[in-house]
Amino acid sequence: MRVYEELFIVKPDAPEEEVDAYIGQLKELITNGKGTVEKADKWGTRKLAYRVQKYNEGVYVLLQFSSSPELVKEIERRMRVTDMVIKFITVRIDEKTKKIEKRKKQRDKRAARRPPPPPMASPMQPAPGPSLPTAPAMPAAPAAAAPGVPEAGAVAAVAETKES
Secondary structure, three states: OEEEEEEEEEOOOOOHHHHHHHHHHHHHHHHHOOOEEEEEEEEEEEEEEEEEOOEEEEEEEEEEEEEOHHHHHHHHHHHHHOOOEEEEEEEEOHHHHHHHHHHHHHHHHHHHHOOOOOOOOOOOOOOOOOOOOOOOOOOOOOOOOOOOOOOHHHHHHHHHHHHO
């Protein structure tokens, strides 16, 4: 048994009862073929990315089920011959879920090997440990001039001596 997702788009002018009946037929086909239906979602009418069979929008339906590959071929055959289905795609998702679970296990293993982080101090309390005395604020000293460039006070003093 493999897990699949079947996403199909139905014509927007198809009656709601027909769409529900078609979904029911697919569910029945899957259960009769020794499969199980995990999820059946109707996403409603949405705009299509591009025109398909003269339609700009369609009703999206997602089926998630477990079955054999032979049953998937029968479902796809029925999708092709059904007039109200515009587009469909079948994706096998059990491989993806296996990879995700494997990554999660590896992540959990690494997290178990890692030492726990040190306890964080709350913002209202000072951090534990010796506290350093704080120096009173001093006014900033003037920055030293670059070599060869006279300071502003020195320029004024030179100007006074030349005038005298």
